[in-house]
Amino acid sequence: MAEQHIPLDTHTTPPMRVNVKILRFNPETDKKPHWETYPVEAQASDRVLDVLNYVKWYVEPTLTFRRSCGHGICGSDAMMIAGRNRLACKVLLRDVVKDGGTLTVEPIRGLKVEKDLLVDMDPFFDSYRAIMPYFINESPPPAGERLQSPELAERMAHSSNCILCACCTTSCPIFWVNGAYLGPAAIVQAHRFIFDSRDEATHQRLNIMNQNTGVWRCRTAYNCTEACPRDIPITTIIEEVKRAVMYQQA
Amino acid sequence: MHHRFDVLVVGAGGAGLMAALYAAKGGASVACITKLYPTRSHTGAAQGGIGAALGNVQEDHWEWHMFDTIKGGDYLTDQDAAEVFAKDIIDAVYELEHMGLPFSRTPEGKIAQRKFGGHTRDFGKAAVERSCYAQDRTGHMILQTLYQQNVKEGTNFYNEFHVTDLIIEEGRCRGLVAHHYATGEIHTFHAKAVVLAAGGYGRIFKITSNALTLTGDLMSIYYRKGLPLEDMEFYQFHPTGLAKLGILVTEGIRGEGGILRNADGERFMERYAPTIKDLAPRDIVSRSIITEIREGRGVGADKDAVHIDLTHLPREVIEGKLAEITDLARTYLGQDPVKDLVAIQPTAHYAMGGIPTDINGLCLTDGAGGSVEGLYAAGEQACVSLHGANRLGTNSLGDLIVFGRRAGTAAAQYARQVEYADMPADPERESVATLEALRSASGKENAAVIRRELQESMMNNVGIFRNGPDMARQVEIIRDLQDRYRHVSVSDPSRRYNSELIEAMELGFMLDCAEAMTASALNRTESRGAHDREDYHERDDANWLKHTMAYKNLNKPGDVLIGYKDVALRGYTHAFEPKARVY
Numbered sequence: 111m112a113e114q115h116i117p118l119d120t121h122t123t124p125p126m127r128v129n130v131k132i133l134r135f136n137p138e139t140d141k142k143p144h145w146e147t148y149p150v151e152a153q154a155s156d157r158v159l160d161v162l163n164y165v166k167w168y169v170e171p172t173l174t175f176r177r178s179c180g181h182g183i184c185g186s187d188a189m190m191i192a193g194r195n196r197l198a199c200k201v202l203l204r205d206v207v208k209d210g211g212t213l214t215v216e217p218i219r220g221l222k223v224e225k226d227l228l229v230d231m232d233p234f235f236d237s238y239r240a241i242m243p244y245f246i247n248e249s250p251p252p253a254g255e256r257l258q259s260p261e262l263a264e265r266m267a268h269s270s271n272c273i274l275c276a277c278c279t280t281s282c283p284i285f286w287v288n289g290a291y292l293g294p295a296a297i298v299q300a301h302r303f304i305f306d307s308r309d310e311a312t313h314q315r316l317n318i319m320n321q322n323t324g325v326w327r328c329r330t331a332y333n334c335t336e337a338c339p340r341d342i343p344i345t346t347i348i349e350e351v352k353r354a355v356m357y358q359q360a
Numbered sequence: 361m362h363h364r365f366d367v368l369v370v371g372a373g374g375a376g377l378m379a380a381l382y383a384a385k386g387g388a389s390v391a392c393i394t395k396l397y398p399t400r401s402h403t404g405a406a407q408g409g410i411g412a413a414l415g416n417v418q419e420d421h422w423e424w425h426m427f428d429t430i431k432g433g434d435y436l437t438d439q440d441a442a443e444v445f446a447k448d449i450i451d452a453v454y455e456l457e458h459m460g461l462p463f464s465r466t467p468e469g470k471i472a473q474r475k476f477g478g479h480t481r482d483f484g485k486a487a488v489e490r491s492c493y494a495q496d497r498t499g500h501m502i503l504q505t506l507y508q509q510n511v512k513e514g515t516n517f518y519n520e521f522h523v524t525d526l527i528i529e530e531g532r533c534r535g536l537v538a539h540h541y542a543t544g545e546i547h548t549f550h551a552k553a554v555v556l557a558a559g560g561y562g563r564i565f566k567i568t569s570n571a572l573t574l575t576g577d578l579m580s581i582y583y584r585k586g587l588p589l590e591d592m593e594f595y596q597f598h599p600t601g602l603a604k605l606g607i608l609v610t611e612g613i614r615g616e617g618g619i620l621r622n623a624d625g626e627r628f629m630e631r632y633a634p635t636i637k638d639l640a641p642r643d644i645v646s647r648s649i650i651t652e653i654r655e656g657r658g659v660g661a662d663k664d665a666v667h668i669d670l671t672h673l674p675r676e677v678i679e680g681k682l683a684e685i686t687d688l689a690r691t692y693l694g695q696d697p698v699k700d701l702v703a704i705q706p707t708a709h710y711a712m713g714g715i716p717t718d719i720n721g722l723c724l725t726d727g728a729g730g731s732v733e734g735l736y737a738a739g740e741q742a743c744v745s746l747h748g749a750n751r752l753g754t755n756s757l758g759d760l761i762v763f764g765r766r767a768g769t770a771a772a773q774y775a776r777q778v779e780y781a782d783m784p785a786d787p788e789r790e791s792v793a794t795l796e797a798l799r800s801a802s803g804k805e806n807a808a809v810i811r812r813e814l815q816e817s818m819m820n821n822v823g824i825f826r827n828g829p830d831m832a833r834q835v836e837i838i839r840d841l842q843d844r845y846r847h848v849s850v851s852d853p854s855r856r857y858n859s860e861l862i863e864a865m866e867l868g869f870m871l872d873c874a875e876a877m878t879a880s881a882l883n884r885t886e887s888r889g890a891h892d893r894e895d896y897h898e899r900d901d902a903n904w905l906k907h908t909m910a911y912k913n914l915n916k917p918g919d920v921l922i923g924y925k926d927v928a929l930r931g932y933t934h935a936f937e938p939k940a941r942v943y
Contacts, residue, residue, distance in 0.1 A: 244511055
C-alpha cells in the first residue's frame with residue numbers, strides 16, 4: 111500500500127506483504143458467508159483498521175464494517191482478528207501476522223451478521239438496558255458535589271472504563287449458546303453502579319444479577335478478560351458481583 | 361417512513377445528549393438521531409477535563425475563567441457568551457456529578473481538579489487547577505453518563521440514521537430528512553424544533569485527532585441553503601498528537617507537569633511563553649512546535665516532531681491520572697512514557713467556527729440578528745461564539761454541557777408555544793435526488809482519492825501557518841476537486857448498509873466545509889488566535905475585530921460571499937478590553 115501509506119513510527123520499518131482473508135457475507139446476494147483474500151503491502155506498524163480501509167478505498171469498495179474514532183475509544187470496530195476478538199484500530203499488524211502470512215478477519219460471534227463484518231448490535235444494547243444502566247439516587251443532592259473518597263471512587267475505576275464494544279460478550283461461550291445470558295459487558299456495567307457508593311439501587315441491581323440470565327451463568331472461561339481492549343479484569347469483576355449477590359451488599 | 365416529535369436532536373455526543381435530556385425535562389417528546397450508535401460519538405475521545413471555577417484545589421473565580429476564555433480566544437470571543445458560560449459551568453459540573461459521573465477525587469472527597477493550558481489565577485498571574493477530571497477519560501465518562509440519563513429518561517434513539525436535509529421554509533425549521541443505513545430507506549421527521557449537535561469536520565485535514573465520521577454534515581447542509589457559517593478560518597491544531605497518527609495526547613499531560621523538548625533536549629516553551637511555559641494556549645504551543653521543527657530542532661526520522669517528557673513524574677501519576685494516554689503511546693508507538701520520551705506533533709483538532717447561534721442556541725441567518733425559527737445548534741457544530749479565535753483546553757466539554765442544555769431548554773420552550781408547521785408536499789425530494797445521483801453515477805473518480813487530495817492540500821495550504829498565495833491556490837484545488845466529485849463512482853448497488861454511498865455523500869459535505877474555511881481564511885488579512893498569516897503577521901483590531909460570516913454563492917458554484925458580525929465586547933456585568941496577548 112505504498113500509495114497511501116501513513117507510517118506509524120517515527121522510525122520507518124520495511125514494508126510487509128500480508129494476505130488479508132476476510133469472511134464476507136451480503137444477505138441480499140449470498141446464501142452463506144465465504145472467505146475472500148486480498149493481498150496487501152503494509153507497514154508492520156499499521157493498524158488492522160488501516161489495512162481494512164485500504165482494501166475498502168482502493169480494492170473492494172463494497173467491503174462493509176463499522177469504524178469511527180480509530181484509536182480504541184468509541185468501540186465501533188470490534189471484530190475477530192486472527193481468531194481473537196479485538197478492535198481493528200487498536201491492534202497493529204506486527205502483533206497478529208508475519209511477513210508473507212495470512213491474517214483472518216471475521217465478524218464477532220453470537221450476533222446476527224448484517225453484512226460482512228457488521229453485526230446487529232441491538233440485542234447487545236438490550237442486555238445493557240436490562241441492568242438499569244443509570245445512576246439512581248433520589249435524595250436531594252447537596253449544593254455542591256456528593257463527597258466520595260478516592261478509595262471508594264477507585265472501586266469503579268475498572269468497570270467505568272467500559273466502552274460497550276462487545277468484544278467480551280461475543281467471546282463468551284455461554285453467550286454463544288444462550289443469547290438470553292446478559293453477558294460480561296452488561297455485568298461490568300452493573301458493577302459500575304453496584305460498587306458506586308453514591309448509588310441507592312444496589313439491591314434492585316443485585317436481584318437482576320441473581321436471575322437465571324445473570325451472573326450465575328458465568329463459568330469463568332476468562333475469554334472476556336482476554337478479549338477486552340481496555341484491559342478491564344472482567345472475570346474478576348464478575349466474581350465481585352457474584353460475591354455481592356451472595357452477601358447482598360457491595 | 362414518517363415520524364413526528366416535538367423536538368429532534370441530531371447527534372448523540374455531549375451536546376446532543378444534554379439537549380435531548382433538557383428537551384425531555386421541558387415536557388417535549390424527543391428523538392435523538394445519530395449516524396453512529398450512542399456512546400460511539402467523539403465526545404468520548406476527550407481526555408483531560410472540564411474547566412469550572414469550583415476552587416476545590418486552589419482559590420478560583422468564574423470571573424477569572426471568563427477572562428481566560430476571552431484572552432484565550434484572542435478577544436474574538438463574544439463576552440456575553442463567555443460570562444454565561446463561566447458562571448453556568450460551575451452548576452453544570454455539579455449536575456454531572458449528581459448524575460453519577462465518576463470524577464477523580466481530592467483527598468477530602470471533592471471533585472479533583474488540575475492545571476490546563478491558558479487557565480490562570482487572578483487574570484493571568486499563574487496557572488490554576490480548574491480542570492475537573494475523571495482520570496484522563498473525562499469525555500468518555502461524560503458521554504456514558506449522559507447516555508445513561510437519556511436511557512433513564514426514555515429518549516427515543518434513531519441509530520445509524522444519516523441526516524441528508526433540513527426542511528426550512530418561510531424562515532422556520534419544520535423537520536428533517538434522513539437516510540436509514542440499515543435499509544437504505546429515506547425517513548422524514550416532522551418537528552416543532554430541531555437541535556443540531558453533530559460535531560465537527562476535522563477529517564478535511566490529513567493529520568487529525570478527529571474520528572473518521574467527523575465530516576461536517578450538518579454544517580454543510582445549513583451552508584448549502586445559502587445560510588452562513590461563522591468564523592470558519594479559526595481551526596485549532598492541538599499541539600500534542602501522537603507523531604504521524606494525530607491521535608490526541610491530552611493537555612492534562614502538561615497539566616500534570618509534562619515538558620515539551622526539542623532535539624537538543626531544550627524546554628523550548630520557556631522562550632515562547634516565559635510565564636506559563638508549557639501551559640500556554642494551544643495555538644501558541646502548536647506554532648512554537650512548528651517553529652522548532654522548521655528551524656531544524658525536530659526529532660524522529662523526518663525531524664517533524666518534538667518530544668513530550670514525563671520521565672521525571674512518578675510512575676503512579678503516569679499510570680493512574682494519565683492511564684489512557686500511557687496505553688495509547690505503548691500501543692501505537694511502542695513507547696513507554698514512564699521511561700521514554702514520546703514523539704508528538706500538532707494535529708487538527710477543533711473547529712472554533714460553525715453554525716452561528718445566539719446565546720440560547722438559536723441559529724442565525726446573518727450578522728444583523730436574523731434567525732431560523734425552531735432551529736438550534738450547540739457544541740462544536742455551533743459558533744456561539746465562546747471560543748473566539750482559539751479555544752482553551754477543557755472549554756469544549758464545558759461548551760457541550762452549558763450550551764447543549766440551553767439549546768435543549770430553548771427548543772422545548774419553543775415547542776410548547778407553537779403548533780407543528782406544515783411540511784412541504786415532498787420533503788424528501790432533494791435528498792432522494794442527491795442519493796440517486798450518487799448511486800447511479802458512472803464516473804471514473806474514486807471518492808477516496810479525492811478525499812486524500814483534499815486532506816493533504818488542506819494540511820499544506822490552510823494549516824497552522826497560512827499565506828495568501830497558498831490559500832488562493834487551495835481555492836482552485838477545491839474547485840477542481842468539486843468538479844471531479846461530480847464524476848465520483850459508487851460501485852456498491854446494495855440498499856442495505858451501503859457504506860460506500862455514505863462515504864461519498866460525506867465527501868461532498870467535507871468539500872463544502874473546506875470551501876468555507878479557505879475563503880474565510882484568505883479573506884482575513886491579519887493574524888489572530890489559531891489563524892496565523894505569514895503575510896499579515898499582526899493582529900489588526902482596527903479592521904478585524906469582527907466575526908466572519910461565509911455564505912455559499914448559490915448562483916456561482918465554488919464562490920463564497922463574505923459578510924461580518926459584530927463581536928460582543930461586553931458581558932452582562934463584566935467587560936475585558938482587548939489587549940496584547942502575552943503569556
